[in-house]
Amino acid sequence: MSDTNFEPRIVGFLCNWCTYAAADTAGVSRMQQPPNVDIIRVMCSGRIDPVFVLKAFAEGADGVIVSGCHPPGDCHYTNGNFKTFRRMPLLEALLVQYGIEKERFHWGWISGAEAAKWAQLVRDFTEQVRALGPLNWKRELESKED
């Protein structure tokens, strides 16, 4: 079901040193991107507890992005991103079991120099989620409580 006026709400958990910096640069550089992504900064992608992602969907997000520094060598804290690398596939599988489409969750790596890549991700992912339509997971959950 697609709502032509549907604007997806996307939450991005970005690590401070790499992807957050890239997003910052993208903004500073006036790269064109849709405003659908709200960014929450963490110091390291390893800080991201899967609970945050679930909370975001529960609060109404239609899509979530998790992004950090490229493994193996870019992590500002040496190997925080390794832990992220381990957690995310499991989280992805969990989300699917909850009925959330895989395409609503993007996890990856963008370095501080890759501002253009961030902008492109925002553009592509927004369209991807838009095509999926609203998730309304909260309403889903609430309806099941009854």
Place this chain on the structure above:
Amino acid sequence: MITFTIDGQTVQTEEGKTVLEVARREGIPIPTLCYHPAVEPYGACRMCTVEVELHGRTRLETSCTIPAQEGMIVRTNTPDVYKVRQTLMGLFLSRCPNVPLIQELAAQYGVTEPPYPTDTPDEKCILCGLCVRVCQNVVKAKALNFSERGITRRVGPPFLEKTRDCIGCGACTIVCPTGAIEIVMEKLAVYKEKPLGPTSAIYVPSLQAVPRVPVIDTDVCIRFRQNDRTNGRIADACGVCQMMCEANAINFDQEDEIIELEVGAIIVATGFHMWDPTQLSQYAYGQSPNIITGLEFERLSNAGGPTGGEILLADGRKPESVAIIHCVGSRDHNAHPYCSRICCMYALKQAHLVRDKTGAEVYEFYMDMRAFGKAYEEFYERIQEEGVFMIRGKGAKVEVLPDGKLRVKGENANLGVMVSVDVDMVILATAIEAQPDADRIASLFGLGRTEDGFFAEAHPKLRPVETNTEGIFLAGACQGPRDVPDTVAHTGAAVSMALALLDKGEVTISPAIAWVNEELCSACKTCIALCPYRAISFIEEDNVARVNEALCKGCGTCVAACPAGAITGRHFTDEQILAQIEGLFRLPVEQLEGVGS
């Protein structure tokens, strides 16, 4: 000490010296062909034959092999000796009638024509064995030896086939008295006759080097290359430099010393690397010795360089016309997309030097003239007034003509025509790029790199000398192309920030670090292994994990991982983040006209 007479002269020498060595020392001439002080004597040419009287017996012996003995009487030029040498030279001349050295020596003994039929008029090798001895015993590459017997004896590699054992050191060509051996370049590589770099494995970096002592390039040095080739088994190949050094200053056993320093700040100033123009074949770099890079021109023009500062072509002539091509490898999607910043100005300087030193015509092919600094634009005007031809258009192709001239083709965009000019010398203002080992250095210091390959500054506008890691600063061209004034400024900034850091005497650390609530900790030890800084330890007595506040950098990995939720990230708590998420969705989204999609 041994005392003996030679040609009536009483001389003394230590035991073990040959008669020839003593004669040479005393300045008594004895002709030799197969003797060289750097190798063992061989006794093949027999020319050093002298008359030796010892213990009542008189014999003819070769002075290069016979050791001096007490009471010996040596006569170096008796009629018999002369006759022997004369006959021998007749034999040599008949074998190699067209070798100048043999002709000269034979003439000294009255032999001007070959006395025997010459069936080998082009023969140059006199089978003296010097090349064999040098290759076997000094260089120890063992690529050369004799084969066959008697008059079919010849020198060469095994089975006279090309062998990879030959390392091309050229020692054989140096010792060969008749020039019978040549070093041949395998590929069409340019053999720069006036080398613009070091000419041997041991060299003084430049006349202005401080300290002005030679260094050995272990990638080129035969001794070290032999070590690599044989896994260190041959330990003493060549070593001629050490043999010749009178001050005994050469020590091959010097090892790299690993020095550990504890420092408070690091400034990375690893500089830049010249891009290799062979990667764009249209510039024909490497196909003519007169196509040089900007850096090579600097060397050529330097008073301490191979030509003493004169601008000369490879064959020693002054050029009459020179083309300078800008943006070779810069502003080029096939090489580096960025501008190398320094080339326009140095190209103008080089044009000026060429005009000044040689009066040659100079053609500058440029795209844009980047004269951005103080007095730069004024300099540009001055060079134009000096009669340098400025052609606004990329120099597209360099062709090497059969007569050695270089044809540069390009576009004159101002006139909208293709131009072509034949010049004697082409200077390529090549791009500068990050050092080839930049990725290794970046890993080592935890530096990021920007897309152009240079090290990443903390912020492109506001923090040019800092990096993401506290205490590590960048200085100079390693962060991006810059010229001298800008490098000085940049470096000054880096140094100031480092000094400021050290001067404080104390370090401020972020309070956003992890803390373990020991009442909630279940001693599962999951967090211990996760910490990249080993900042969490397990305290046995208390059966809890505890964070070392000085080590913790606040990444939060342990916070996310703790199954009991016992670890809090101070000032970055789960509650705070969750609150942020909630907050995001509390506010309604306002649809603005024309925004979105």
Place this chain on the structure above:
Amino acid sequence: MTTKPRATVLLCSSTGCLASGSAGVREAMSAELQRRKLEDEVQMVIGGCRGFCTMGPVMDIYPGGIFYVRVQPADVSEIVEETLIKGRVVERLCYKDPVTGETIPIFEKIPFYAKQERLILRNCGRINPNRIEEYIAFGGYEALAHALLAMTPEEIIRDVKASGLRGRGGAGFPTGRKWEATRMAEGDIKYVVVNGDEGDPGAFMDRSIMEADPHSVLEGLTIGAYAVGAHQGYIYVRDEYPLAVRNLQIAIDQAREYGLLGENILDSGFDFDVQIMRGAGAFVCGESSALMQSLEGKVGEPRPKHIHATERGLWDRPTCLNNVKTWATIPHIINNGPEWFRRMGTEGSPGTMVFSLVGKVNNTGLVEVPMGISLHDLIYDIGGGIPKGKKFKAVQTGGPSGGCLPAELLHLPVDFDRLTEAGSMMGSGGMIVMDEDTCMVDVARYFLDFLKEESCGKCVACREGIKRMLEILTKITEGQGTMADIERLETLAWTVQQASLCQLGKTAPNPVLSTLRYFHDEYVAHVVDKKCPGGVCRALITYSIDPEKCTGCMVCARKCPQTAISGERRQPHVINPELCIRCGVCRDLCRFDAVVVE
């Protein structure tokens, strides 16, 4: 039932006789004995070479010592029938004295042998070299036992010195002094080496000894090792002697089994072992320093002589190198004492010497005689003189580097110093007899050709000098020579002698220098008269037919490869000089001696 055989057939199976078919004789004999059921009564023994190879295959029959020559497999049944069963001599197989024509069936009576003093050759041909028991039965290894158990090394050296033994390899260096120098040299590891390279063409003394009596060499070597303090020995055998290598190896293996080689020899506490190394076809490797280079696996190139091998030899360690014959002499000196040895030979050259007497002489083969015998006696008494009634012209002593001595010097006693004085040398014992049909210039050319091939090429004097001397000699034999060439030849020869690095080069000019000295007129004839007095140099001779002698039998005309001879039956024939290539076939065939060469 093991009965002692009543007769023994000794068959030579060394290289020479093998080449003339002794293997076939052996098979035939074996088969015949079986057929006649005589295997238990008659034993067949493989013997070694006694040096009478032109008469091969040779066979001895004991008891009686009957000696048969040129035995063929077809003769075997007659020998078994007549000699072994009926006890008669088969006259046609006996040796016939070439001078007197006498048939001599008993080996010891043959003058060629009777007049020899066979000391180191005594076992050759008499024993089976592959059975150490036979060597021991004839007194072998007694000297070793005495030396190891009853003498000190110093005493042995003293005896060898006192005996005056000089190296039998050619240089004639006093053996005792060499041993003493090796013993005195510094170093714990020393070597002894046997020079079995025997490169001289036509020389086969060392071959004979190595094949027929290998233990004599081993025994002498072991004694020597004990004397100088070496525990490792090498026998360097030229590659062209595979049978010698085989027999030596069998001997070594058997000696080891008997405790005569290896650790703790004869319980004396002395360890010594031997390894055989083969050459690779280079005459120069007979030169001791080149030999040692070859042993070390390097190219066989000589070193300057002032580096003494006794101080720095093999692998730079003290090395005592001696010839096969020298080592083989040692057991006799130990057994009989130095004074006994001194009683034979001359003051300056005591003992015996083995010569290989070959060429234009009736009795060819190995001859061992006391030093000091005159050339004349050697050639005429023992050798039986020149065949076909030709005149003696020259004898070359000492191998290809030896000099040629003319008839005037036949009185010379054969000893190291006298031969060297005369411009020749003892060398390894080669003695080539030449008759009037030899061209001395061609002889010099022939040997230079050999030496040119064998020069190692290291030093210019030898390598280029020999080449150019050969060029000049070839020119002369082809009739293109001038007197200036002879002068140049002399200068070259002198230079090569003076300036060469090793003895090969230094002695290479000997054939040239000695022929120039003693046969100068022949050179002049070649150069001035353009004639070859010896009738050899094809460019300078003509063949013609003496019409007085020619019977017109037409044999030569038919055989001439160029059909250069014409003539009617019963009419004197004529040779067309334009077609004649001087091959000599007509001369060889003519039964009337009508072909004249001049």
